[in-house]
Amino acid sequence: MKNRIISLKTIIAVLLVSIMIILSFSACLKSADKTNNGAEQNSRLEQSEKVSGAELRKEASSDAQEEELPTKDPQGNDIKIPENINAIAAMAPAIVEILVELGLGDKIVAIELASVGIEGVREDAMVFDMMAPDVEKLISLKPDILFASTISQLGGSEDPFKPLQDVGICVAYIPTSNTIEDIKNDIMFIAKATKTADKGRMLIDNMEKEIEKISNIAKTITEKKKVYFEIAAAPTIYSFGKGVFLNEMIELVGAENVFADQTGWMSVAPEVAVATDPDVILTNVNYIEDPVAEIKSRDGWQDMKAIKNGAVYYIDNMASSLPNYNIIKALWQIAKAVYPDKY
Secondary structure (H helix, E strand, C coil), X not given: CCCCCCCHHHHHHHHHHCCCCCCEECCCHHHHHHCCHHHHHHHHHHHHHHCCHHHHHHHHCCHHHCCCCCCECCCCCECCCCCCCCCEEXXXXXXXXXXXXXXXXXXXXXXXHHHCCCCCCCCCCEEECCCCCCHHHHHHCCCCEEEEEHHHHHCCCCCCCHHHHHCCCEEEEECCCCCHHHHHHHHHHHHHHCCCHHHHHHHHHHHHHHHHHHHHHHCCCCCCCEEEEECEXXXXXXXXXXXXXXXXXXXXXXXXXXXXXCECEEEXXXXXXXXXXXXXXXXXXXXXXXXXXXXXXXXXXXXXXXHHCXXXXXXXXXXXXXXXXXXXXXXXXXXXXXXXXXX
């Protein structure tokens, strides 16, 4: 994937997608202003009242129905997927990357703003705003199916992609994953929906093998280091607690998130971050020139253990922000940054 400099607006939007997720955090600040942490948490709670998201994902990726097209999307909506898919619209960067890895990049006719620059997508794919798409232009592309993140539904009272459903286009909504298991199930949903289940299973098998390698090493670690992971820089600092796949990743490498007693994505006051006094500081901020140097130079942070020991590291933004198979790249980076002598 090409390295891309993403603005503060985009990065906060991509990460807020992951609350629901990260990606999450893939719309502009205008969209993020409309979508706060509470709204996203409430959205998923409302969905859970109707049906368990985890159960829906398992149903969508069930091996017992391997040869059948899914009849519900991971949000629980009834869908009718066409037998032949030749044109795909993908309104989230995590979804775009999954489609490319499944060998379907040449079928993607429409993407959203945060997906621009992802390698493997056909050059003539049209670009849309996932929160306020030009539906007439989108319909004119005649996609057989549109995959979207549920964050698109939070920008207003109406579903922005309902006009596509009204003309018979299949729209599948995918709540952004909060766990690694969610990520695997979403990969299989997309794979089965596009009749590439074998490739989907290969992606998941590779993920599980890498996770097992790391887990086996983590079991040998007896003294857990405390990690503070920053996803948005000062003056608007953001981090996360449990219930986020990044927290799960920190634990997988044998470490402990300093905010593990909190839940979801969270804003952090500078003095609160300083008080945690972590052994290691990680950041995936990529909208400022040198996020590591910026953290090290903050007033009042110089006495933190991680700062004094030079244990501040950058983790690839896209790999750690988007809920798909690429989290394995970020997982290894986290492992080597926190325990360089073990990994």
